[in-house]
Amino acid sequence: AQSVTQLGSHVSVSEGALVLLRCNYSSSVPPYLFWYVQYPNQGLQLLLKYTTGATLVKGINGFEAEFKKSETSFHLTKPSAHMSDAAEYFCAVRNTGGGNKLTFGTGTQLKVEL
Amino acid sequence: GVTQSPTHLIKTRGQQVTLRCSSQSGHNTVSWYQQALGQGPQFIFQYYREEENGRGNFPPRFSGLQFPNDSSELNVNALELDDSALYLCASSLKLAGGRGDTQYFGPGTRLTVL
Numbered sequence: 001a002q003s004v005t006q007l008g009s010h011v012s013v014s015e016g017a018l019v020l021l022r023c024n025y026s027s028s029v030p031p032y033l034f035w036y037v038q039y040p041n042q043g044l045q046l047l048l049k050y051t052t053g054a055t056l057v058k059g060i061n062g063f064e065a066e067f068k069k070s071e072t073s074f075h076l077t078k079p080s081a082h083m084s085d086a087a088e089y090f091c092a093v094r095n096t097g098g099g100n101k102l103t104f105g106t107g108t109q110l111k112v113e114l
Numbered sequence: 115g116v117t118q119s120p121t122h123l124i125k126t127r128g129q130q131v132t133l134r135c136s137s138q139s140g141h142n143t144v145s146w147y148q149q150a151l152g153q154g155p156q157f158i159f160q161y162y163r164e165e166e167n168g169r170g171n172f173p174p175r176f177s178g179l180q181f182p183n184d185s186s187e188l189n190v191n192a193l194e195l196d197d198s199a200l201y202l203c204a205s206s207l208k209l210a211g212g213r214g215d216t217q218y219f220g221p222g223t224r225l226t227v228l
Contacts (some may be wrong), residue, residue, distance in 0.1 A: 036219070043116075043202055044155070044219040090154050100143060100208065100215055101168055104154030 002027040004091045006105035014113050019063075019078040021108045023091030026072065032094040033074040034102065035065055039087045047089075050074060061085070086112045116205050116220035124226045130191045133223045137184040137205035143167070144186045145217060146178060149200040161186060162208055190225075198227045 007022040025031055032051050036044040048059025055067040065076045074091060091105045117136045125131050137144050143162045147155035157170035161180035175191040184205075190197055201224075204217035 034216075041224075043118075043221040044204075046216060046218065049216060092154075100145065100160055100206065100217070101157045101170065102145070102147075102155070102204075102217060103157070104147075106154050107152075 002031065002093045002095055002103050004033075004093050004103060004105040006089075006091050006108050008108055009106065010109045010111065012111040012113060013081045015083055016080050019076070019081045019085065019110065021076040021089050021091075021110065023065075023074045023076065023105060024072050025074060025091075025093045027093055027095065029095060033065075033067060034092040034094070035059065035063070035074075035076050036090045036092060036104075037087050038090065038107075044090065047076070081110075081112045083112050083114075086110055116203060116218055118201075118203055118220040118223050120223060121221070122224045122226075124228065125193050126228050127193055127195060129193050130189065131193060131225060133188040133190075133201050133203075133225070135186045135188070135203035135205075135220055137186065137203075138218055139184060141184070141205040141207050141218075143206045143208045143215060144180055145204045145206070146186075146188045147202045147204065148172075148197075149202060149222070150196075151199070155202055158188070193227045195227050198225060200224050 003026045005024045034049045035047040050067045058064045092102045145160040146158040149155040159169040164180045180186040200222045202222045204219045206215035206217045208215045
C-alpha cells in the first residue's frame with residue numbers, strides 16, 4: 001500500500017519569504033510523485049511531477065521539489081512567496097507497478113501575509 | 115481541458131444523481147475522486163477504454179460509465195448525507211505498460227445531500 005503524509009495542515013509565510021511544504025511518502029515500489037494546487041472552489045492543477053531521472057523537479061509558478069529516496073521525501077519549495085500562491089497544496093503518490101490510482105495527502109493550506 | 119457538469123447540485127437523501135465529465139481530447143482513461151470538506155481527494159474508480167480498471171473503497175451504489183466520445187458519468191444511488199462532497203474527474207492517457215499517465219483534473223461538481 002502506498003501513502004503520503006503532509007506535515008502541517010496550515011503554513012503561513014510572509015510575502016517574499018521561502019515557501020516549504022513537506023511531503024513524505026510510503027511505497028513498496030518506486031513511486032511517481034506529484035504536487036497539485038487547489039484554489040478556492042476550483043479543481044486540482046498540476047504543479048510538478050517526479051517519475052524517473054533528475055531528482056530535482058521544476059514546476060510552474062516558480063515551484064520546485066526534490067525527490068529524496070533516503071528520506072522518503074518530496075518537499076515542495078519556492079524561493080519567494082507571492083500573494084497569489086495562497087491556496088491548498090496536495091502531495092500525491094502513484095504506484096509505478098501498474099494501476100493509475102493517485103493517493104493524496106490531506107493537504108496543506110498556504111497563507112501568504114503582507 | 116477537462117470539464118464537468120453541473121457545477122453544483124443539491125439532492126435529498128435516498129435520491130439518485132448523475133455527474134458528467136468530458137475528458138481531454140485523446141485521453142483514454144478517466145478517474146473519479148471524492149473530496150470531502152477539508153480532506154484530500156479519495157479515489158472512487160477508474161475507467162480505461164470503457165471498462166472499469168480499478169476501484170477504491172466505495173460501495174457498489176457508486177457506479178460509472180465511459181463513452182467512446184471522451185465523456186463519462188458517475189452515478190450514485192441511494193444518496194446518503196455523507197456523500198456530500200466535491201466530485202472530481204481526471205483524464206489521462208494510459209501508455210503501454212501503464213507508464214507516464216499524468217492525470218488532469220476538472221473543476222469538480224459540488225454535491226450537497228440534504
